[in-house]
Amino acid sequence: MQPSLEQKLWMFEHMVLSRCCEEAIAGIYFEGKQPVFNMASGPIPGEMHLSDGQEPVAVGVCAHLDADDIVTATHRPHHQAIAKGVDLDKMMAEIFGKSTGLSGGRGGHMHLFDADVNFACSGIIAQGMGPAVGAALSRKMQNKPGVAVSFIGEGAANQGAFHEALNLAAVWKLPFICVIEDNAWGISVAKGASTAVERNHVRAASYDIPGHYIEGNDPYKIFAVAGEAIARARAGEGPTLIEAETFRLAGHFMGDAEGYRPEGEKDGLFARDPIPAMRARLIADGDATDADLDAIETKAKERVDAAIRFARESADPQPEDALTSVFA
Amino acid sequence: MQPSLEQKLWMFEHMVLSRCCEEAIAGIYFEGKQPVFNMASGPIPGEMHLSDGQEPVAVGVCAHLDADDIVTATHRPHHQAIAKGVDLDKMMAEIFGKSTGLSGGRGGHMHLFDADVNFACSGIIAQGMGPAVGAALSRKMQNKPGVAVSFIGEGAANQGAFHEALNLAAVWKLPFICVIEDNAWGISVAKGASTAVERNHVRAASYDIPGHYIEGNDPYKIFAVAGEAIARARAGEGPTLIEAETFRLAGHFMGDAEGYRPEGEKDGLFARDPIPAMRARLIADGDATDADLDAIETKAKERVDAAIRFARESADPQPEDALTSVFA
Amino acid sequence: MTQTNERKLTIARAMAEAVAQEMRTDDRVFVMGEDIAALGGVYGNTRGLLEEFGEERIRDTPISETGFIGAAVGAAQDGMRPVVELMFVDFFGVCFDAIYNLMAKNIYFSGGNVKVPMVLMTSTGGGYSDAGQHSQCLYGTFAHLPGMKVVTPSNAYDAKGLMTAAMRDDSPVVYMFHKSLQGMGWLGTEAGATVHTPEESYTVEIGKAAIARQGKDVTIVSLGMGVHNALKAADKLSESGVDAEVIDLRSLVPLDRDTIRASVAKTGRLIVVDEDYHSYGVSGEIIASVTEHNISVLKAPPRRITFPDVPIPFARPMEQYCLPNPDKIVAAFEEIKAA
Amino acid sequence: MTQTNERKLTIARAMAEAVAQEMRTDDRVFVMGEDIAALGGVYGNTRGLLEEFGEERIRDTPISETGFIGAAVGAAQDGMRPVVELMFVDFFGVCFDAIYNLMAKNIYFSGGNVKVPMVLMTSTGGGYSDAGQHSQCLYGTFAHLPGMKVVTPSNAYDAKGLMTAAMRDDSPVVYMFHKSLQGMGWLGTEAGATVHTPEESYTVEIGKAAIARQGKDVTIVSLGMGVHNALKAADKLSESGVDAEVIDLRSLVPLDRDTIRASVAKTGRLIVVDEDYHSYGVSGEIIASVTEHNISVLKAPPRRITFPDVPIPFARPMEQYCLPNPDKIVAAFEEIKAA
Numbered sequence A, B: 001m002q003p004s005l006e007q008k009l010w011m012f013e014h015m016v017l018s019r020c021c022e023e024a025i026a027g028i029y030f031e032g033k034q035p036v037f038n039m040a041s042g043p044i045p046g047e048m049h050l051s052d053g054q055e056p057v058a059v060g061v062c063a064h065l066d067a068d069d070i071v072t073a074t075h076r077p078h079h080q081a082i083a084k085g086v087d088l089d090k091m092m093a094e095i096f097g098k099s100t101g102l103s104g105g106r107g108g109h110m111h112l113f114d115a116d117v118n119f120a121c122s123g124i125i126a127q128g129m130g131p132a133v134g135a136a137l138s139r140k141m142q143n144k145p146g147v148a149v150s151f152i153g154e155g156a157a158n159q160g161a162f163h164e165a166l167n168l169a170a171v172w173k174l175p176f177i178c179v180i181e182d183n184a185w186g187i188s189v190a191k192g193a194s195t196a197v198e199r200n201h202v203r204a205a206s207y208d209i210p211g212h213y214i215e216g217n218d219p220y221k222i223f224a225v226a227g228e229a230i231a232r233a234r235a236g237e238g239p240t241l242i243e244a245e246t247f248r249l250a251g252h253f254m255g256d257a258e259g260y261r262p263e264g265e266k267d268g269l270f271a272r273d274p275i276p277a278m279r280a281r282l283i284a285d286g287d288a289t290d291a292d293l294d295a296i297e298t299k300a301k302e303r304v305d306a307a308i309r310f311a312r313e314s315a316d317p318q319p320e321d322a323l324t325s326v327f328a
Numbered sequence C, D: 001m002t003q004t005n006e007r008k009l010t011i012a013r014a015m016a017e018a019v020a021q022e023m024r025t026d027d028r029v030f031v032m033g034e035d036i037a038a039l040g041g042v043y044g045n046t047r048g049l050l051e052e053f054g055e056e057r058i059r060d061t062p063i064s065e066t067g068f069i070g071a072a073v074g075a076a077q078d079g080m081r082p083v084v085e086l087m088f089v090d091f092f093g094v095c096f097d098a099i100y101n102l103m104a105k106n107i108y109f110s111g112g113n114v115k116v117p118m119v120l121m122t123s124t125g126g127g128y129s130d131a132g133q134h135s136q137c138l139y140g141t142f143a144h145l146p147g148m149k150v151v152t153p154s155n156a157y158d159a160k161g162l163m164t165a166a167m168r169d170d171s172p173v174v175y176m177f178h179k180s181l182q183g184m185g186w187l188g189t190e191a192g193a194t195v196h197t198p199e200e201s202y203t204v205e206i207g208k209a210a211i212a213r214q215g216k217d218v219t220i221v222s223l224g225m226g227v228h229n230a231l232k233a234a235d236k237l238s239e240s241g242v243d244a245e246v247i248d249l250r251s252l253v254p255l256d257r258d259t260i261r262a263s264v265a266k267t268g269r270l271i272v273v274d275e276d277y278h279s280y281g282v283s284g285e286i287i288a289s290v291t292e293h294n295i296s297v298l299k300a301p302p303r304r305i306t307f308p309d310v311p312i313p314f315a316r317p318m319e320q321y322c323l324p325n326p327d328k329i330v331a332a333f334e335e336i337k338a339a
Ligand SMILES: Cc1ncc(C[n+]2csc(CCOP(=O)(O)OP(=O)(O)O)c2C)c(N)n1
Pocket: A075, A076, A123, A124, A125, A152, A153, A154, A155, A156, A157, A183, A185, A186, A187, A252, D034, D063, D065, D087, D091, D094
């Protein structure tokens, strides 16, 4: 399955949009955190897990989804949220902890919930999986269309929830897809030091479901494999496990010096940044001109600037709002 | 790997010993629970999970173990405890809740701990696995001999702990063996309704370790496969996953009417009772005479009677003893 | 007390009836858990449901509590109304993240944009020698953490009404039922739990305590099985002319502090009876809720009859020594009556 | 207070030093957890250990808390003395069975025939906008359940001594350290936590509270970060001539009720400061422990400054509104000083 031109441009646009967000956040994050870095300070306090480099997985999968489909994400959710169509203004406002945010500032960047596009997160490793399986069950029981995709990191594949959720989805033959973003690291722990298999897709055999590994952080390859899996799920043929090779261009969280990384590993990664790579490919394939892509990048920057402006200008929540929305 | 004559007789003896225990317990369990069955009454109160039919797995594996090796068991631990050499008097006294029991009556039948032979249990599904992996780690770190075996049921293979423990043991290449007793049922839930794969040994591929399935509830086959796996572990070659077909001749717990079982399934099972089968085989193979085996059975009955007597005659714990042994 | 067309149900049957009635009128309600289908639940509270509603809506699960409770959260967020069972509350340790970090917090994380209408029902309590991993109450553990309502019925009438209210609530409700009250013969049965239960569907408001017995000399606050111990103690006390008031909390979250405070203001004495562990739990909270409100109402120091801070022992003499019972309650009153 | 050859350490360094000193003299001690080796622990408390002791004894784990904490239990039963880290206490929900049903109960289940000498260290607390799954304290949750000792230091001296005592204990000890006290620049640092810490190895007895400040007008009981809020409140109160006594619990299990009761007997007033959730937790237990012992010592109703029963919000204005602080403590005293 190959992406149409429209789909290629959609993927590029959303990769760029996601990267623009991360770059804007990265800049603002350090406001108020210099000279001494204190996570509690600045317009964006708290932990910040950026997705730079991992955009191809999000867009390659979400290109096949619409608002009715379900996505659950992790502590590193921005690229997936953007690819799923989460409202960018409300998302940015949430990251800033503003009253106009997705949850009015209650959740923050690890807890992006947008009911309009069926997007949810958990900051606990692999704990997005159960809810995604349950949403898939809900659709099956209600005979409603929709697939549920749970994005996790490769480190999450060693968490019990991964095993339980996949077995449950397989036993009940649910429209569920688990997408592992293999960026080779779980904070400072290398995949090889934590995972008994070289590639997690082989674990699909434990659930008698298809498993795929996708090399190269390649949006087109991801699009193709995800498309097949999602079509299978929509056809009622059950779950699929996908592991996609990708990489983390940022630290685990902002402020991470990454002293644990082998010398020079990072330089090699920047050379393989998927966004310039896709840009070059679109041009080489004659799918777009420099001008087309410049326009997309400009539009993305403008869109992100507007979201940042919205977030900055939005009001803080009232302190007492902390006590509301505990129960429905 | 074939069992020696001595090993065959050892296996038969311990299968018989285990069965005698279960039969004695089954009889006594209903004392004080008739005409109305109340689990709280009688000399043996509480839940009672018997191992009738599953003896071949316990003896086939434990024939390769000595007191230094570690075994963790489940809510259904009697056959494994006996095969591992847990003190029968103290074990029976524990089941009766007497002061002379393994833990002075604190644990009961689901919590048999015998430090002398490195035997422990947990009544929580799959939660014996982590401790067994840790004991294996301890031996590796201390350069001490010893393998750790965790017995679980096939239903436990869908619990997160199963996945985490096997991955950890494989990553650290520990002398650990997980033995699944596949009796086809988790209380009232059939394996097929709970497990996405037909046979759990295939799940070994998720940890890049050997996996074996053993059909037929056959003590010799189990002995052979377990022997290889344990030799591998002792040689420092890492963990193995074994699933052995077996069956439950008793209900899940005593008092279980098993209304969920297909008509007549039980009759077929009794016809395949492994103890008469092994008896016939020993004779057919010329390994023993009726007289030899009668002697073993008589000795076993006597041993169990003595244990029962010891348990019955032992003193109850003092009520206030409930407050001791919380901390070391 | 007999009444016209009295209809006594066990708690187990009352729970199953409430679920069945709701399932008939609301397609979104379904039941998930271990052994809840063909077996009808180890404690009988789903008996008959498979026969009426079939495998699609009455689902036995693998032994994967993290998986299926997490799935219930996702199904609830997607418009279903799952009733999910954790067979013994003691097993919460294998799946508590799905309960306290997902089920209990996703409404808040979404700023109220998603609802999590689900019921987590789970069995509690000991007294039948099921030992340290199958006999706990853990009321305090669940009630301490925000985002989940916590109810525990002491009789069939409340059991049915609280279950119906829980299923109709758009927030997660933890429904804790005590094994000794289920009316399963094989667990022994506290007769007082099997009471008249109307056939038609009704609700009992979550968050309102009940005065199980009116009195003026001492307030005995309890929940679940403890209510029956309290009532028995009250009967004994009445023989010596002491008139005890017994409060059945019914709900731990929300906690009906007003009813407790009003009663203690009247009686001047407080005894809390809780089968959960002694420290850092329900008993401390009840005492603090009274004293922080008004220190002068108490004529005597408050007393608590609880399970000591030790794992639950198997052997009958040790377990019974640890459990609350009417005599301990009476003895506690004797200590404080002087004042 | 400066002293001769003062040696100020952060809690993070004090913890690492205690572990290193014990590892030099006891081969059975080793450290397991996520990111505790090359990274030195997200909160710095294992920094330098990998370099000195190597990968065999300083083990990074997969993200498998049930697996490796369960493994620590098995290793402890087999003669090792593991120090295992749960990175954030908030994650207990994925592995609590290994903690509360294995680690905490196996000594009891064995009648004392097995020992479980292990330390579970875990970070607590918020205040830096890490939201509802990375900011909790959960003191009450751990302290409620039997079989595990629970300690939480408020300064480096206690941090080192309690860690050494925990590693030498044959029973499991849960060691809860508050992120804002670690002395990691990036979390902001409570200066009061970084105190003189002797180089030589020493222990602080588990189960003994400390009087962090002597006073006669009100007893402020707290733990961890709350102790520093209490001390700041005491300074403010002293400006208006009020002399507050501050008790640093240091240990929740065992709980030093005698020290608390003696102090309240002296001051007649009690304020409990706890960053954990309000209901069914530490604050209720402290208040109940005082009032059940002697109702007459209190001149005024006890007060508690706690985290309200809501998930921890991300946005700074909301989170700060919920957290205990010195002004709230002072205001609480104003309410009760009249009496
Ligand atoms: C159950 C649990 N354990 C540990 C953590 C702390 N933690 C947050 S992110 C992370 C690494 C996750 O690695 P991976 O799954 O590969 O995702 P990545 O960060 O690489 O995107 C860890 C250990 C957590 N959030 N939840």
